[in-house]
Amino acid sequence: MTTLLEVEQIETHIGQYHILQGVSFKAEKGKVTVLLGRNGAGKTTTLRSLMGLAPISAGSITFKGEAIHRLPTYEIARKGIGYVPEDQGMFPDLTVEENLRLAMRRTDRAALDRRDWIVDLFPDLKTFWKKPSGLLSGGQKQMLAIARACVNDNELLLIDEPSKGLAPIMVERVMGVIREMKDHVTVVLVEQNFHMASTIGDCYYILDSGRTVHSGRMEELKANDRMKKEYLGIA
């Protein structure tokens, strides 16, 4: 098993608040690693810290054996990390096509073929190709955000709460796409919807008050009602 991403005891301050107080986890290549936890546990800040958007004050982040925690955000992304933020990070006045073109780091034939392949996974995007992305529905925006993160040949995808605010049928569709992508890319997924996360995740890490408190294989967590109740509030 190859470790693609290794996060060791990271701490992050935002203003006067000490948000992350020791988060550690590993993402194995080709697997879906799920970060779970209640609201305010530090899941979103963890992803933002990985991208350099909330710089860490202690600990280390290693991607493919290289420390990336002192790099600026754009260089972290160029290492091959795609990011889908919680709010989807849309550029509402840009069309669907422009959102994807902006993200593309290359424009050769292979890159365009990859874009077309990604767009084929999301037929809705074709329908709105020349429309401002601000006009898309919540689910369509989520799909565009994922497509945008995949349009480059990234090795790692960081996806923050893809099911948030979506109707169940849309959640299923978004999950279907992530399932399809997992054959091509390693995924770190932040998710509050345990049912959804458990169908897609290979392993889990539970965050509580800015710390990693438990980890293991997803199958084990599914069978552990006490842990689910204690840390995730699921009966």
Add this chain to the structure above:
Amino acid sequence: MDVLLNLAINGIATGSLIFLLAAGLTLIFGLMHVLNFAHGALFAWGAYFGVWMYANTGSFLAGILGAIVIGGLFGWLLERFFVQPVYGNAMAQIQVTMGLLLVLNELIKVFFGPNQLSVQAPEYLDESWLVGSVVLIKYRLFVIAVGVLVFLGLQYMLKRTRLGLIVRAGVMNKEMVQALGINIKKVFLHVFMLGAGMAALGGMLFAPYAGVIHADIGMDYGILAFIVVVIGGMGSIVGSALAALLVGVLGALMAFYVPSLSLAVNMLLMFAVLLFRPAGLLGR
């Protein structure tokens, strides 16, 4: 009717000059949220350095190119060493860029002397055409043409190039642009240089238009550019173009028909626009 037409041409020409100054200001504000009070000083430096080049080479085109180059260079210096450290801190931006405005203005006096300079348009632009009873002054038409070309160029840059795509995206969500692997700081620097170059070009074109320049033109026109940016809507190039035309034409009409109101008209216009559209004509 002829008077009206002449006033309109004068107003549009003035509007073109103000647009050159305001376009950079609105781009810089829209993308970087930087209140650049030093922008007017770049206008003044463009005028002085361009006129100096023009006087020493005898070529008006060399003067224009010189102004653009000095503007871009100052833009690079200002962004890299003074503005970059204060991104995200509006109060510090005001203090730093106000300070820069004063220093750059005084530097004009150090390098070019404290006296006013008289400037004449080159011979080939110094004549006029008589169409019916309307006098068309070539230089004013030239200023309008440059304004239109710069506007079209900016629109092309924003709508058709990758830099424009990044700028438009950066105005909406800077953080996400970086998360897509784009070095937004480099883009900030380029936009700042572009804005500074346009301001300096505006200054150089202003010199023969006014016939005389002094070190404080940056202050006077800088304020006018801010008014235009506010009226047009911060961050909107089309809004700035519209507002610059409005301010230019209204100013020309008022100066002719109600001279006592000519100084107040811009403020009244800004007041009226903000009352009904607080974000400006095309602002969000």
